[in-house]
Amino acid sequence: MSDYSLNLHRISPHVGAEVRDIDITRPLSNSQVSELHRALGEFGVLFFRDQRFDHDAQKRFGRYFGELDIHPNTPGPEGHPEILPIHADAQSKIIAGEKWHSDVSCHQEPPLGSILHLHTVPPLGGDTLFASLAAAYDALSPRLKAYLEGLTAFHSGERNYRNRNRLNGVDDRGRVFPSATHPVVVRHPISGRRGLYVNRLFTYRINEVSEEESEAVLNFLFQHTEKADFQIRFQWRKDSVAFWDNRAVQHLAIWDYFPHTRTGSRVTIKGERLAA
Numbered sequence: 001m002s003d004y005s006l007n008l009h010r011i012s013p014h015v016g017a018e019v020r021d022i023d024i025t026r027p028l029s030n031s032q033v034s035e036l037h038r039a040l041g042e043f044g045v046l047f048f049r050d051q052r053f054d055h056d057a058q059k060r061f062g063r064y065f066g067e068l069d070i071h072p073n074t075p076g077p078e079g080h081p082e083i084l085p086i087h088a089d090a091q092s093k094i095i096a097g098e099k100w101h102s103d104v105s106c107h108q109e110p111p112l113g114s115i116l117h118l119h120t121v122p123p124l125g126g127d128t129l130f131a132s133l134a135a136a137y138d139a140l141s142p143r144l145k146a147y148l149e150g151l152t153a154f155h156s157g158e159r160n161y162r163n164r165n166r167l168n169g170v171d172d173r174g175r176v177f178p179s180a181t182h183p184v185v186v187r188h189p190i191s192g193r194r195g196l197y198v199n200r201l202f203t204y205r206i207n208e209v210s211e212e213e214s215e216a217v218l219n220f221l222f223q224h225t226e227k228a229d230f231q232i233r234f235q236w237r238k239d240s241v242a243f244w245d246n247r248a249v250q251h252l253a254i255w256d257y258f259p260h261t262r263t264g265s266r267v268t269i270k271g272e273r274l275a276a
């Protein structure tokens with residue numbers, strides 16, 4: 001793309017670009033990092049092929065963009081608390097990300113982004129869908145945009161994490177999971193674009209209206225944001241990497257490959273409080 005020295009290829013009208021001819025497993029220059037940062041803000045999700053990350057290289061890449069987060073529910077492997085293992089096989093009862101969501105939107109300061117590397121992929125399937133929050137917002141009518149102005153929503157990790165723990169046989173009694181209130185419409189800290197920041201996994205209710213109205217409005221917004229028009233569907237290969245901005249997209253992992261195995265690891269970059 002003309003104003004980047006990175007070899008970037010846009011792959012859908014609203015969201016997603018593939019970055020070619022770069023080895024992100026090795027140290028990067030300042031100009032590469034600043035272009036990747038700009039591209040992330042512009043495209044919402046960046047894809048890379050043939051990147052053989054080990055945990056240290058994946059953490060080094062993540063740290064170019066901010067401090068790494070430690071997941072509030074799932075501990076990382078020995079010596080790598082910042083690594084979130086992503087794994088499904090014939091024994092799995094649930095997978096990560098099977099409902100549309102922005103990662104850990106229940107944090108007071110939700111993550112800037114997530115970097116997922118898969119080293120084992122199923123023979124077919126296991127794609128991830130990404131949807132642009134700005135494209136979804138832009139497609140709303142001016143009347144609905146005016147209605148949403150100034151509204152906030154309550155997000156919590158309680159339901160999602162307890163459900164996962166129950167299915168995985170993890171005793172989480174006594175644990176407290178994060179919760180937060182965010183604007184329903186947020187302004188993206190890099191691009192300045194407005195986006196719909198509600199998702200099925202973590203958003204419970206809109207605070208300023210009755211429960212009944214909140215449920216109806218949220219259901220509409222969930223369905224609207226998940227429309228195919230705003231999406232890109234990424235087909236993984238061994239050693240593909242996806243780097244997404246959680247304030248620009250929400251995503252969904254498809255579990256259509258059971259009983260095959262799909263394995264990799266994610267690092268998550270800390271973010272900031274979101275502004276309306």
Ligand code: SIN
Binds near residue numbers: 114116
């Ligand atoms: C996630 O939500 O981070 C998992 C995404 C995936 O496995 O494709």
